[in-house]
Amino acid sequence: MQINNEFKPKIVAFCCNWCSYAGADLAGTNRLNYPADVKIIRVPCSCRVNPMFILRAFQRGADGVIICGCHPGDCHYTSGNYYARRRITLLFSMLDYLGIERERTRLEWVSAAEGAKFSATMNEFVETVTKLGENKRLEDLRCKAE
Amino acid sequence: MYKISVEKLDDLFKKASESRTIYLPVDKENGAKFEKWSEGKKLSNALNTVRSAKDFIFPQTENLADFRISGKNIEVRDAHEELEDFVIFGMRACDARSFEILDKVFLAEPVDTYYKNRREHGVLVTIACTKPSETCFCQTFGIDPTKPEGDVSAWICDGEMYFESNTEKGKTFIESISALLEESGSEAVEKQQSETKEILAKLPLKDVKTDAFGGDKLNELFNSPKWAELSESCLGCGTCTFVCPTCQCYDIRDFDCGKEIKRFRCWDSCMYSDFTRMAHGNSRNSQLERFRQRFMHKLVYFPANNDGQFGCVGCGRCLSKCPISMNIVKVMKTLEG
């Protein structure tokens, strides 16, 4: 048997319940592929994503974190994603400031009708993170024990 | 007594590091810090390190055991480290005494085997102080900084470093480097000692006395109305505790790594709001009580349980590091006065 040593990144995707999660569903029903390395966590709104969630994902072994929400203006709660946009921007900027690879984090607006966008975004993101390799700068060594 | 030229210290470290790891204070951007010796690292002249030497025998975090569940079995893995012999080269008298105090806590029954493991592997080489600072008050606790305790005492005078061993461990260490040393008289050291003693007599805190403290003063001190004003501006941070060479409280926690559980201990501070929190709640709910605990422990409870030995060595770290400059000297002076 051949052992595949190729690096497979672990990706955590926080998806808003009303748009992006439905978008992911649509990708599924349309048989659009996206890598199995992406683990989706459903949240009520992109605004629910506390910066600590993102850091926690990295701690627990994620190599990339992506947040997906409704397009600006389409938030189920009218303004959640606007608040999220500011917060996530500042957080990403801070991670970059600390020297953590900026390509490991991403935010994308995906509506319930955008199954194709969901699949394309995930493929692209997985490819980017695969190139970056394992998350070393925000890792918690304790969680890496075999 | 033996001596070596200070210029030849590098040779000494090289020789000694053949059999042991050498740690010594080195100058960093923000004060001296203990580091592992390697070629090119120079012994700092600083009066003391920013962090105390207790990290060597009682590190801030330490793994105690790992647990792993497979099927119906729980596998427990002992996390005692395999240690090499090491030398802490260049501790001061205050830190050396702090080890004695920590020994009373960790080496009393039941013996703390993690601590014992580290303690047994270490040789302490202490260097006498020659330029004490205003925050020094080790004399209050009967420490002589001109003749520091430890396995080996050392003095640096006029470009020479003098050694004298105090224990078997110290003797073995001196023997291991004896090829580099020459025998010497003690005149230079004695001269330095008397000079330093003159400086010690001028220190602003030389008159801090322990007479008003001790195990028998419990009720009177505990009920003193002065704790309120002393503690009113305390921030409740752990700076004093974490820079203190004798603070020994720790907490044991489990960390779930996903695949296994790591049980570790880490320093705790009685200044923290969740110190000794139990199922029923917390026994000390105000900062006054927490603040009082720290000083009562050092000045009353500890001597009560340890033949009158106080839990402070007068190193002065808390005096220079407390964000609001409230410290044990102010506490002692206020409670006395």
Added chain:
Amino acid sequence: MQSRMIERAKQLLADGTVNRVIGWKKGEFAYDITPAVFESAEEIDKDFVYDDFCGHNLSKYLIKESRKEGKLLAFLKPCDTYSFNQLIKEHRIIRENVYIIGIACDGKADAEKIKAKGISGITGISSDDDTFTVKTIYDDEKISKSEVLEERCTVCKSRKHAVYDELIGDEGEVNENSGRFDMVTKLENMTADERYTFWRNELSKCIRCNACRNVCPACSCENCVFDNPNSGIAQKSAATSFEENMFHIIRAFHVAGRCTDCGECSRVCPQNIPLHLLNRKFIKDINELYGEYQAGVEDEGRTPLTSYTKDDCEPSIVNERGCK
């Protein structure tokens, strides 16, 4: 200055305007000053001090003190008044219970910087304009005050008070060109690897004493997330480099948009970590992305993170911006 403050404090105590005074109390040496509440003229005469080492921001104490019986006199330096206003905005201080005397400040000195010059055995410090004469048990030394100023004072953003009931000393000006973001810019212009090395070196010094959090006027939560045993983060010690990063990123983030840049976090850090560089990064980003904003100028209104506009930039701006 000190004598005018003492005189006015005693007057206000005597005429019943206030029943307590919060200020600074003398220490053992020249520089180890402690914030303290005084209740009588005798206490003030005995211990009250205001000099070059009174750097402590008293605003945070007012959360607790303003909830006590009676009115309190607080002496606030310009940067303290920003913190005060911010706390009023967050409904943490009861304004009616505080009488503020704004006091002029020409920068505070950092005792550690004096010691770093090799000066030891300090028994007294007297100042004459810009010169400190340091009395020690060894030789007396003269140094210039500007050499030993706290970092935050070398880039003072404002000598103008944001709020006061009365003023002692001359009112200063806001300094738009303080240069306080210079170091942030310098870091931004480094490569990611250099920045990573810089921050790892700094944050690995952290001993998790929580002094930065406890002194911070913006960290006024009744119960901090890091004090919650269920948060999964060790409150008491950073067991891994991840936890060091986590604590400092999250703490800086929690005060983003509310931090007035008073600089207390860096002043108190026993390990001298330049924590202000994290807060200033957020302030600089907010200024650049969402418009100039200085927390604490006003005592009402929304903060940048509790408001938005429909055409805010996307997070991808982080990738597009100039820094390497």
